[in-house]
Amino acid sequence: MSSAARRRLVRDFRRLQSDPPSGVTAAPLDSNILVWQAVIFGPDDTPWEGGTFKLELSFTEDYPNKAPSVRFVTRIFHPNIYNDGQICLDILQNQWSPIYDISAILTSIQSLLSDPNPASPANSEASRLYCENRREYNRRVREVVEQSWLDEEDTTPAAAPAP
Amino acid sequence: MNPAGDDSATTTTTTTTEAADGDLQRALEASLRDVGTMSAQEQDRLTIDQLNDIVATIAQEQPMVGAKVGISEALAAEYAENPMKGFALGIDILNAKYSAMRRVRKDGNCFYRGFLYRYLEALVLAQQQQPTTIPELVRIREVVKGSKKKLLDVGYDESAMDMFWEMFAELLDQVPSLTPDALHLKLNDEQGVSNHVVWFCRALSATQIKLNADRFAPFIMGEDGLADVDKFCRTEVEPVNHECEQVQIIALTEMLQVPVTIEYLDASGHPSSIVFPEGAHPTVKLLYRPGHYDILYDTTD
Numbered sequence: 001m002s003s004a005a006r007r008r009l010v011r012d013f014r015r016l017q018s019d020p021p022s023g024v025t026a027a028p029l030d031s032n033i034l035v036w037q038a039v040i041f042g043p044d045d046t047p048w049e050g051g052t053f054k055l056e057l058s059f060t061e062d063y064p065n066k067a068p069s070v071r072f073v074t075r076i077f078h079p080n081i082y083n084d085g086q087i088c089l090d091i092l093q094n095q096w097s098p099i100y101d102i103s104a105i106l107t108s109i110q111s112l113l114s115d116p117n118p119a120s121p122a123n124s125e126a127s128r129l130y131c132e133n134r135r136e137y138n139r140r141v142r143e144v145v146e147q148s149w150l151d152e153e154d155t156t157p158a159a160a161p162a163p
Numbered sequence: 164m165n166p167a168g169d170d171s172a173t174t175t176t177t178t179t180t181e182a183a184d185g186d187l188q189r190a191l192e193a194s195l196r197d198v199g200t201m202s203a204q205e206q207d208r209l210t211i212d213q214l215n216d217i218v219a220t221i222a223q224e225q226p227m228v229g230a231k232v233g234i235s236e237a238l239a240a241e242y243a244e245n246p247m248k249g250f251a252l253g254i255d256i257l258n259a260k261y262s263a264m265r266r267v268r269k270d271g272n273c274f275y276r277g278f279l280y281r282y283l284e285a286l287v288l289a290q291q292q293q294p295t296t297i298p299e300l301v302r303i304r305e306v307v308k309g310s311k312k313k314l315l316d317v318g319y320d321e322s323a324m325d326m327f328w329e330m331f332a333e334l335l336d337q338v339p340s341l342t343p344d345a346l347h348l349k350l351n352d353e354q355g356v357s358n359h360v361v362w363f364c365r366a367l368s369a370t371q372i373k374l375n376a377d378r379f380a381p382f383i384m385g386e387d388g389l390a391d392v393d394k395f396c397r398t399e400v401e402p403v404n405h406e407c408e409q410v411q412i413i414a415l416t417e418m419l420q421v422p423v424t425i426e427y428l429d430a431s432g433h434p435s436s437i438v439f440p441e442g443a444h445p446t447v448k449l450l451y452r453p454g455h456y457d458i459l460y461d462t463t464d
Contacts, residue, residue: 004356004359061354065358096403097401098362099324099401
């Protein structure tokens with residue numbers, strides 16, 4: 001692995017610690033600094049409030065000249081998020097620039113939650129409900145918020161099945 | 164930073180092709196011709212995946228900067244089947260004026276990459292002749308040293324920018340110990356500093372535009388008739404692989420105080436040459452064909 005990518009990931013980590021953005025956390029795996037786990041908390045005063053959404057970020061040796069691959073691990077119902085958790089967000093695709101660090105990426109995704117772009121749908125049902133039936137859309141969002149709490153319990157060590 | 168949804172230019176991935184060089188874009192369009200029956204959603208996704216594949220393929224097939232080749236040797240075959248005979252006439256004229264060219268990878272960075280490569284190569288060659296540090300190397304080091312404050316002044320984050328700045332400064336420090344061949348290897352090393360120093364040129368260009376927003380604004384008019392300099396930098400200058408227009412060229416040559424000549428080859432039969440800034444005598448000369456830049460060498464080089 002190039003020392004440049006490692007250096008930058010270490011800087012990103014320091015920045016997350018010294019200047020923590022509100023409502024997001026992230027840390028690399030102990031075994032591999034190229035893979036990070038993150039949690040985005042649903043923004044307050046939106047249907048997403050209270051949700052704890054897990055993500056995985058995978059970096060390559062080309063970071064930060066190339067965007068990381070980012071996906072939600074927690075199931076999400078959102079116009080710009082595919083069913084498999086992949087995110088349709090400009091800065092992760094054709095607008096990527098090395099000025100975005102991990103903190104900026106996660107903050108952008110957090111904003112995307114409450115501020116979707118239905119013109120660029122990754123989930124057509126979510127996009128349609130967002131435009132035509134906001135009440136039902138909000139109900140579906142609340143469902144994934146509640147589901148996110150159950151997911152959390154599932155992955156705590158105490159709930160893990162014995163080997 | 165621009166979270167999705169605040170305007171139509173963000174989030175959407177339908178503009179993916181803009182990330183590509185002209186040739187890259189045409190290849191992409193050709194590969195998408197048969198997808199008319201797919202949903203917009205499937206197409207959108209396919210476009211992203213295909214663009215990534217094409218970029219990866221180009222990286223495997225084409226070096227970042229190629230070997231020196233003769234002008235007609237390089238271009239004649241390429242345009243042999245072209246029905247517009249103006250290209251062949253233009254190639255003859257270029258062949259008389261220039262001795263060689265180097266092809267630059269078609270990944271959207273070709274202007275920045277070609278410009279930087281040729282500038283550094285000329286610097287290495289000039290320094291090799293001299294026992295002491297040449298004035299141009301002293302000057303450019305000072306410019307780059309002073310650029311850090313400018314980058315921070317226009318709002319770039321130090322922790323994101325430091326690495327790029329350091330790599331650029333280190334590369335300049337290495338110039339006295341480099342041969343042209345060593346420089347060539349360095350700037351073609353996929354895992355090395357090459358993409359970092361190329362992207363740093365984008366940051367320098369964007370910084371110059373931001374510092375002189377009033378002067379550049381008339382050339383950056385948005386769809387609504389208003390010039391949003393920050394948005395232009397965010398969407399057209401800073402993103403990796405985004406092609407460059409004249410605004411970025413002017414800004415970069417101003418920031419570094421390194422002039423450039425651009426030869427435009429098209430079907431007219433009369434290549435036209437533009438110098439940035441007007442009246443300068445550049446060492447760096449680039450060949451422009453719609454959507455792409457390569458490096459040119461004078462007959463005296």
